[in-house]
Amino acid sequence: MEKNTLFDKIWDSHVVRSVPNGPDVFFIDKHFIHEVTSPVAFLNLEKRGIGVLHPDRTVGTPDHNVPTVDQDKTIKDKLSRMQVERLRENCKKYDIELHDLGSDHHGIVHVIGPELGITQPGMTIVCGDSHTSTHGAFGAIAFGIGTSEVEMVLATQCIMQTKAKKMRITVDGELGGGVTSKDIILYIIAKISAAGATGYFVEYAGMAIRRLSMEARMTICNMSIEMGARGGLIAPDETTFAYLKGKQYAPKGEAWDQAVAYWKTLKTDEEAVFDKEYTFDAADIEPMITYGTNPGMGIKIKGNIPTTEGMEGSNKISYLKSLEYMGFAPGEPIKGKKVDYVFVGSCTNGRIEDIRSVAAFVKGKQKAANITAWIVPGSREVEKMAHEEGLVKILEDAGFELRQPGCSACLAMNDDKIPSGKYAVSTSNRNFEGRQGPGARTLLASPLTVAAVAVTGEIADPREVF
Structure with a gap:
C-alpha cells in the first residue's frame, strides 16, 4: 500500500x-x-x-x-x-x-x-x-x-x-x-x-x-x-x-x-x-534577529554579523550592498545597536497571544525615550480582547501607541511608514529594502525581543532584560 x-x-x-x-x-x-x-x-x-x-x-x-x-x-x-x-x-x-x-x-x-x-x-x-x-x-x-x-x-x-x-x-x-x-x-x-x-x-x-x-x-x-x-x-x-x-x-x-x-x-x-528532509535541535535555537535585507540574513541576538570570509564575486558584492543599506559592518555585534521604532503586528505576529506576551513583559515599565512603539492588532476581535483583558492600558502606560486593525507598518502601502534611515525592530515577515517605507531599515524579531528593544532603546536579548 x-x-x-x-x-x-x-x-x-x-x-x-x-x-x-x-x-x-x-x-x-x-x-x-x-x-x-x-x-x-x-x-x-x-x-x-x-x-x-x-x-x-x-x-x-x-x-x-x-x-x-x-x-x-x-x-x-x-x-x-x-x-x-x-x-x-x-x-x-x-x-x-x-x-x-x-x-x-x-x-x-x-x-x-x-x-x-x-x-x-x-x-x-x-x-x-x-x-x-x-x-x-x-x-x-x-x-x-x-x-x-x-x-x-x-x-x-x-x-x-x-x-x-x-x-x-x-x-x-x-x-x-x-x-x-x-x-x-x-x-x-x-x-x-x-x-x-x-x-x-x-x-x-x-x-x-x-x-x-x-x-x-x-x-x-x-x-x-x-x-x-x-x-x-x-x-x-x-x-x-x-x-x-x-x-x-x-x-x-x-x-x-x-x-x-x-x-x-x-x-x-x-x-x-x-x-x-532537515532536522534541527530545539536546544540550539535562541532569540533571533535579522541584520540584512532578506529574512535569511538572521543571527542569534548574541552573535556577530557574519564576515565576508569565503564569499566571492556577486555574492560578496550583494552582501556588502545589503550591509551598507542597513548601516552595519561585517563582524560587528548586533546587540546594543540603537533603534528608533518597534512594531508589533502583521499576519505574522498580530494575534492576541503576541500582544499578551508583549504586555506581560512591559508591565510596569516604560519604553525608552528614543523609541516610537506601535502595536497593531490583527483584527477587531484581537483589539476587543486586548481591551477586555486590560492589555491596552498596560501597553499605553508603557508608552506604546495602540492602533486599529490592518497590515499597518508591515508594508509601505498605507500611512504607517518607518522614516528613511530609521531602524525598526518588527514582528512582521519581510525586511527587504523599503519594505516598511522608502529607506527604512527593518530588523525582524519575535514579540518578546521587540518588548526588550522597546524598554532598552537598543537591540537586546529578552532573556537578559526580563
Whole structure:
C-alpha cells in the first residue's frame, strides 16, 4: 500500500483533472480576497461576462491599504479609498461575504480566517497574498496566487497548478526560555537560506512543533515562503481541534464529530518519502534577529554579523550592498545597536497571544525615550480582547501607541511608514529594502525581543532584560 504524506493526501483529493505533462486542475475550498489584488480580477470577469461560480466559498476583507487611525472616517489616500470601495461594490454585486472596516470581524485576512473558524484541516485555501501559507498551520494546503489566478478561482473555483515537491523540517527537543515560534522560523530560514525551500511545500514536524499553540504554529507557516517555499503545513491534532471548537464557522454537533474523525486521518504515513528532509535541535535555537535585507540574513541576538570570509564575486558584492543599506559592518555585534521604532503586528505576529506576551513583559515599565512603539492588532476581535483583558492600558502606560486593525507598518502601502534611515525592530515577515517605507531599515524579531528593544532603546536579548 502506497505511503503518503499529509500534503499528498490533501492535494490528491482535490485534483479535478490531471493534464498530461502539465499542471493539475485543482479545486479550491476557500478563497480569501482583499482590496489590492481583487479589483482587476473582478473587472476582467465583468468584461468577459462571467459571474462568480461559488460566492459562498469566497470571503473578503480590506487590510493592506487601510489606515489604522480614524477608520470611521473617509480614507484620505485616493488609490486606497478607491480599492476599498471597489471591494465593497464587488462583494455586494456577487453576494460575497465581506468583513468591512468597522465591522465586528474586520481584520487582516490571515488573522480573521482562523479566528472565525473558516480555516479548517484538509482544506485547499488561496488568496492573492503570499502569506496565505499561514493557514497551513491547520493542516491545510494554503498558498498565495496572482491576480489572473484570483480571476480563475472566482470564475471556476479551480486553479491550474503543478504539484510541488515535498520537504519535511523536524524540530525536536525542548525550546529554551525566551525562545518563541518566530525564533524557530527565523533560525530555520537562516540555516537553509531565503531560497532553500524553493519549489517545495514544507511540512513541519517534531516535538518542538507539536508543543506550540495554534497561534505560534501560524507564525511558522506564515513565514514558510520567506525561504522560497510554496507553502507550509502542520498536521492537525488535539491542539487544532480545541482551537476550532465553538468557532463561528466550525462544524457543530454531529457534523463536528464527523469532521474531527476525518481530520484525525490527516497525517503523514510512517515510511512516507519526502524529496528533502532537515532536522534541527530545539536546544540550539535562541532569540533571533535579522541584520540584512532578506529574512535569511538572521543571527542569534548574541552573535556577530557574519564576515565576508569565503564569499566571492556577486555574492560578496550583494552582501556588502545589503550591509551598507542597513548601516552595519561585517563582524560587528548586533546587540546594543540603537533603534528608533518597534512594531508589533502583521499576519505574522498580530494575534492576541503576541500582544499578551508583549504586555506581560512591559508591565510596569516604560519604553525608552528614543523609541516610537506601535502595536497593531490583527483584527477587531484581537483589539476587543486586548481591551477586555486590560492589555491596552498596560501597553499605553508603557508608552506604546495602540492602533486599529490592518497590515499597518508591515508594508509601505498605507500611512504607517518607518522614516528613511530609521531602524525598526518588527514582528512582521519581510525586511527587504523599503519594505516598511522608502529607506527604512527593518530588523525582524519575535514579540518578546521587540518588548526588550522597546524598554532598552537598543537591540537586546529578552532573556537578559526580563
